[in-house]
Amino acid sequence: MTESFLGGVKLTLRLRELTVVDLDVHVYETPAALAPHCAQPWRTSLEYFASLPQSYLGTPGFAPYLDAWPDFPPDSPRRQTVTSPAQLRGDLDDLGIDIAVLIPDCFLLHAAIRQTDYALELARAYNRWLTGEWLTEDNGVKGAVLAPHHDPLVAAEEIRAYADHPNIAAIYLPTSCVDPLYGHRRYDPLYDAAQETGLPVILHSGLNVHPAFPFNLHGYETAFAAHALAHPFSMMANLASIVETGVPVRFPGVRFVFTEAGLTWVPFFLLRLDRDYVTMRREVPFYTDKPSVYLKQCTYFSTQPIEEPDRLGDLATFISLFEGEDNVVFASDWPHWDFDHPLKAMQIPVSDEALAKIMGGNALRLLGLH
Amino acid sequence: MTGFAVVPLAELPEGAHTVVEVAGREIGVFNVRGSYYALPNVCVHQNGPLCRGAVSGTVVASAETAWKHTWAHEGEIVICPWHFLEYNITTGECVNFPGRGLPHYRVVVAGDELQVYGRTG
Numbered sequence: 065m066t067e068s069f070l071g072g073v074k075l076t077l078r079l080r081e082l083t084v085v086d087l088d089v090h091v092y093e094t095p096a097a098l099a100p101h102c103a104q105p106w107r108t109s110l111e112y113f114a115s116l117p118q119s120y121l122g123t124p125g126f127a128p129y130l131d132a133w134p135d136f137p138p139d140s141p142r143r144q145t146v147t148s149p150a151q152l153r154g155d156l157d158d159l160g161i162d163i164a165v166l167i168p169d170c171f172l173l174h175a176a177i178r179q180t181d182y183a184l185e186l187a188r189a190y191n192r193w194l195t196g197e198w199l200t201e202d203n204g205v206k207g208a209v210l211a212p213h214h215d216p217l218v219a220a221e222e223i224r225a226y227a228d229h230p231n232i233a234a235i236y237l238p239t240s241c242v243d244p245l246y247g248h249r250r251y252d253p254l255y256d257a258a259q260e261t262g263l264p265v266i267l268h269s270g271l272n273v274h275p276a277f278p279f280n281l282h283g284y285e286t287a288f289a290a291h292a293l294a295h296p297f298s299m300m301a302n303l304a305s306i307v308e309t310g311v312p313v314r315f316p317g318v319r320f321v322f323t324e325a326g327l328t329w330v331p332f333f334l335l336r337l338d339r340d341y342v343t344m345r346r347e348v349p350f351y352t353d354k355p356s357v358y359l360k361q362c363t364y365f366s367t368q369p370i371e372e373p374d375r376l377g378d379l380a381t382f383i384s385l386f387e388g389e390d391n392v393v394f395a396s397d398w399p400h401w402d403f404d405h406p407l408k409a410m411q412i413p414v415s416d417e418a419l420a421k422i423m424g425g426n427a428l429r430l431l432g433l434h
Numbered sequence: 435m436t437g438f439a440v441v442p443l444a445e446l447p448e449g450a451h452t453v454v455e456v457a458g459r460e461i462g463v464f465n466v467r468g469s470y471y472a473l474p475n476v477c478v479h480q481n482g483p484l485c486r487g488a489v490s491g492t493v494v495a496s497a498e499t500a501w502k503h504t505w506a507h508e509g510e511i512v513i514c515p516w517h518f519l520e521y522n523i524t525t526g527e528c529v530n531f532p533g534r535g536l537p538h539y540r541v542v543v544a545g546d547e548l549q550v551y552g553r554t555g
Contacts, residue, residue, distance in 0.1 A: 069482070069483050069486060069515045069516065072460065072475070072483045072486075073481055073482070073483065140487060140488060140513060140514075140515045140518055141486070141487065141488055141515055142487075142515035142516065401517065401518065402517065403516075403517075404480070405480050405481070405482075405516075407480070407481065408480050
């Protein structure tokens, strides 16, 4: 599994002329890779995990993916992970992506790890490894510092420690199985640090739906059903939490990116929040206008996996329903099985100006890379 | 420029497939139980390099299988390495998008070699 299978697809002139910024590219952190960056006693744990057979996103105690369905091996010879900086830059070049922000693979499940001190040291080790081995060049490869939800004070320390790193461009909040949700006031120190440093906050889930997720999603028999809902529900659950505690007014400098849930849920959910605000304003009195007015200033939504309606024009309609031209950002999710090639997102029939914003301009502004 | 590519039959035993180029087009060539098929190396989904994927069977379920997951079409299915869309090599039909598929390119057995033409029919 060493080939990307990307090289044969020609990039269009239109794509090559755009500045493409990708807010969701995964880097594969293994126990063996992180062990040298991890303090004792937890290094011993990683060395032990490294000695076990590795299963992608399925290493107990490291990537505790509790899937409960049989797999039909897809028999794809395509590489599903990125394991070296040179390989990564080559993939991005093949995809026509100029700037990418790296977030984890295994630690998509970081919030599901139970032992607090261990989880905190894993986050520190990941951030050391990311900056020490992946973000050493000025080649458009950026990273998001992993903020462990287990202790928001440590999360704030990590954010501040790396904020001035030239290639740290964002903060990553693992969303799978997080409890409590990210609007809880215990996270205020984390948002203090986000606001102080100006780094945008990227939320990203997985298809984990248990042990902690509402609405009995754990009862699904298939990855198909879990994946259909895990990502958008996770984004909605955390967005509602962030809104209900007033994060957008208490931390007006914090900007959020909601990833891997496509776009069509966004107009539905913003309209839903706005409607409930009208009838329940007393519960959220820190707002003097509809939530969507505030969210317009601080939320971004990434494209992947872009929905595939028979009428491509519907995608432009969905974006127009939340006036999202300035809030939609491209993401590929490379190298995952459901990645989007930039050419796919570029099928959205919007103006050249709007497309340039979606494919890169909005993200450049968000990341402060103008 | 010749109008066809040549694949020695000895290099394409039953179950094997390869990708050749004819007049600038990449074409996948398959041997399914002794019959030869050629398909464009382009998936209808995101233009992935379909024919560089694995050949396998697939999973079906219908009233005929009492709605049980059943393995079928062994050796007839090529799976795109990008997003795992499946195509029946013998018909060109995309399993995931009924009614959408790929045309077969023309193949001719000539002696101990297979000629793969850059046109359909």
